[in-house]
Amino acid sequence: MTANRLGGAELAARLRAQVAERAAARRAEGRPARLVIVTATDDEASAWYVRSIASAAAKVGIDCDVADLGTAATAGDLTTQLATLSADPGVDGVMLQTPLPRGVALAEVSGAIDPAKDVDGANPLSLGRLAAGQPAYAPATAAAVVALLDEYAVDLTGVRAVVVGRSAVVGKPLAHLLLDRDATVTMCHSRTRDLAAVTSTADVLVAAVGRTHLVTPEHVRPGAVVVDVGTNPTPDGGLAGDVDPAVSEVAAALTPVPGGVGPVTTALLLWHTVAGVTSAL
Ligand SMILES: NC(=O)C1=CN([C@@H]2O[C@H](COP(=O)(O)OP(=O)(O)OC[C@H]3O[C@@H](n4cnc5c(N)ncnc54)[C@H](OP(=O)(O)O)[C@@H]3O)[C@@H](O)[C@H]2O)C=CC1
Numbered sequence: 001m002t003a004n005r006l007g008g009a010e011l012a013a014r015l016r017a018q019v020a021e022r023a024a025a026r027r028a029e030g031r032p033a034r035l036v037i038v039t040a041t042d043d044e045a046s047a048w049y050v051r052s053i054a055s056a057a058a059k060v061g062i063d064c065d066v067a068d069l070g071t072a073a074t075a076g077d078l079t080t081q082l083a084t085l086s087a088d089p090g091v092d093g094v095m096l097q098t099p100l101p102r103g104v105a106l107a108e109v110s111g112a113i114d115p116a117k118d119v120d121g122a123n124p125l126s127l128g129r130l131a132a133g134q135p136a137y138a139p140a141t142a143a144a145v146v147a148l149l150d151e152y153a154v155d156l157t158g159v160r161a162v163v164v165g166r167s168a169v170v171g172k173p174l175a176h177l178l179l180d181r182d183a184t185v186t187m188c189h190s191r192t193r194d195l196a197a198v199t200s201t202a203d204v205l206v207a208a209v210g211r212t213h214l215v216t217p218e219h220v221r222p223g224a225v226v227v228d229v230g231t232n233p234t235p236d237g238g239l240a241g242d243v244d245p246a247v248s249e250v251a252a253a254l255t256p257v258p259g260g261v262g263p264v265t266t267a268l269l270l271w272h273t274v275a276g277v278t279s280a281l
């Protein structure tokens, strides 16, 4: 058996076309949409993502600036920058890249992002609103996982969903989005005992860990739908997922890396930037 390939390129292209329409309308009104990315890391996956957002933004007509504070930035530097951008009426979206400099915790600084501009759902208030079932921006990656499952008509009602990884950027918000869809959600992390035993119960298995090919066929129930969020740089300059390609022999469906969750993530971040406050909050 070879799993169905749940590619994200077509969905991403459709989303970008919608974003371009909204961005054009904003430009015609004389107030072009603007996204500012704040970064303080030299992480490769992050740098690639920043370049990819900037180039996609240019194509759809969103103005995009990158504020690189460098790896020596302090929590105070980041907070000041995020607060300044949040107060700027010319800025629609503020995005803070992770990872952050050593010793700086995301929750410590992301509170400075106005929830109305928090297009990557980083402010703890955004996560809280999501958990409480109130309107909020979800992190683009978590939203992309659900959008991709919707695209392929994977019904989440009552299914056992297992998420490996509990970061504030992916795992935690995704758990809430899946719960909202009436999935039965289990979270796994680095302290989970007998990971394979837990993941093998999943109808829908999501890997968001950051460990190349951590999820092997032994982790997967035959017939499961597997979503690979991992984007791990390979020595040859390529990209590897968290899911071993051999899983394709066991799963019913699998998202590819590259070409799966990644492109949808970028498109949704831009969508959030033009969606407007009222539709998100
Ligand atoms: N395609 C896309 O759009 C995006 C891709 N990514 C990619 O997704 C991956 C995860 O990113 P992110 O959530 O930010 O990563 P983090 O490093 O913040 O979190 C990783 C999570 O995985 C858990 N973990 C680590 N090792 C194991 C293990 N051996 N078994 C089980 N769980 C483990 C950690 O557990 P613990 O909490 O116990 O430490 C943690 O919860 C990365 O490859 C990243 O590049 C991220 C964002 C967007």
Ligand SMILES: Nc1nc(=O)c2c([nH]1)NC[C@@H]1CN(c3ccc(C(=O)N[C@@H](CCC(=O)O)C(=O)O)cc3)C=[N+]21
Pocket: 045, 046, 048, 049, 052, 096, 097, 098, 099, 120, 122, 140, 141, 169, 231, 238, 239, 257, 258, 259, 260, 261, 262, 263, 264, 265, 266
């Ligand atoms: N606050 C925050 N939010 C994030 O969402 C976030 C972050 N920080 N830090 C870094 C990681 C990484 N990340 C990626 C998103 C898309 C692709 C992507 O589109 N990749 C392409 C391929 C790239 C290639 O071919 O090299 C794909 O999967 O098809 C990759 C990586 C978001 N991240």
